[in-house]
Amino acid sequence: MKNRPTLADIAEAAGVSLMTVSRVINNKAGVSEDLRQEILGLVTEMGYHPNQIARGLVTSQTTSVGLIVPDNTNPFFAQIARGVEDAAYEHAYSVFLVNTVEDPIRELEALDSLWQKDVDGLIWCSARVSAEELGVQLRRFPAVVLLNRELEVPLSHVMTLNVHDYRGARVAVTHFVGQGRQRIAFLNGPSHSLSAHRRLQGYHAGLTTANLPLDSILEGCCPPDTEGGYEAALALLKRCPDVDAILAFNDLVAVGAMQACQALGRNVPKDIGIIGFDDIPLATIIKPQLTTLHVNLMHIGKIAMRALFDMVEGVTCPAAILIEPELFVRDSA
Template sequence: MGNATIKDIARETGVSIATVSRVLSNSGYASQEVKEKVLSVAKQLNYQPNAVARSLKIHRTNTIGVIIPDISNSYFMKISKGIEDSIRESGYNLLFVSSDENANKEKEMLQVLFEKRVDAVVLATADESGKMVKTIKSAGIPIILIDRKLKGTTLDLDLVEEDNICAAYQLTNHLIQQGHTKIGVINGSFKVSTGIERFMGFQKAIKEYGIEENQDLCYNGNFTEEDGIEAVKHFLSLEEKPTAIVSFNNTMTFGAILQLKKSGLKIPEDVVIASYGEVEAAQFLTSPGIISIHQLPYEMGIRTGQIILDRLVHNIKGPVHEKFTPKLYVSD
């Protein structure tokens, strides 16, 4: 029998709907004989509880909506893994969606998660406005920002992020200390805080050394592999080519590495590569000597999960602003 209901079980057992409901929800009194009878019939009818109806009754779905800008980026998946490991034992599950760095899609996904009555939302935003976020927060649903701040809103939201300025400064400073003054920069989107802050870290470093900013050596992208490819094509077309390239996320770095290899250039002999974030796929290429920022995405995910439990289980109020500081890593 498909889609068996509580009414069906009540009819088969000859007990009231209210009694069946108490037995199935394990609440209230019912004799042991009635319990065994109801549970036996429920099993025979292959009764499945209506999760939607139950969530409406208890005002909880035990789901956490997670919106990330790039589901193929290992950095965001490690954050998600940390969140999952942190909250799973408390009975919560993650519902993933990707904005693809698209502000309109992000707003649509926020609306979908809101309508699905998720208990909390984790957001790595691609958007500049907080209108939908404000709506969700006003409904009493906790929102935790990860990796990126939300512009255009004064809402007090939980935030787990990196010290982007400090890490980008470390990366650029290392290149300058190696003697590089012609440094090509592959920027991420300036629509999000990570793109803005990482470029600020670069600017801080070159200013300290009295190096003039060269717009020809700056390529503004959107955190995609194609951006890395196009940036290298641009740099190689210049009369004065950069001796080093700093790329402000791992996906763009991988595109840059592919294009440098395609162009017949060796890393680091011909061009030094410095990446904000480790490029896992680079280990399959003969590209030793890549300088990178070692990020802590799993640890960020764990902390985010703890904040979720603080809001939903422990009833601890926020907001919390947690900032992780990545470290410089130079491979052999």
């Protein structure tokens, strides 16, 4: 590896002091235009780039942020990560990606490691720690954006960013009702998930508004993937053969459910309507194309990162953002 040039190297080559070069690099006043140009020339010639590590040590700004997700393989988080990275790139920030693999211990270790790396901010998706632990952890970072998690007590350096799950689920149910469907089931996600709770509420609200009875036999829980959806739908259709609509926790579950219906010879959408959540790319790949509650995930990632940047820079920003999902009607309902 080539020895990288330091400020001192440039300073020596230019016959000036360290600080003069530093001022040029950081676009600060106090250097004559001639000298500035001369130094700038040397900088590009010698291929100098500031060592962010050293700079970070003195400024305590590392221009890097942490992104914690359960699993970057999940298209939901992959899209968000992409948005975060894109926005980070706009601001010349770097992103540490960490997976928790839904493991609370690993989640804590992820936080530790990011803290040790002295990140300027943190984007934390689907935090699973207790409210108390959450408080402790949030206090360790200069700025945090919480995705998919709420805060009882607002904190000035923490922003929350959530999808309006309640409304989304209600809209979906209303859409089913509008199609004349009566036995509307809900295949929900993990019980520890906040979104799951809120969507269940929305589902109930939708049924109530339509004067349909709540029936717990129509509600199921499953891991938020296609296998989970498949198994759960199979079980559901076994215990309630008269189901004519399934609202799924997310698109993966919806796809699994769709396959279960097809395996049982039920036509989608004629016999059974299916609505998913998130609108991941898969939604338009499968046949029939999935009707789903569209959320612009990449955009959410960008919003999160930009908000984080604003907080780091000291610009105030809203304590909580709620994203409205939009029903994209395709073929499955």
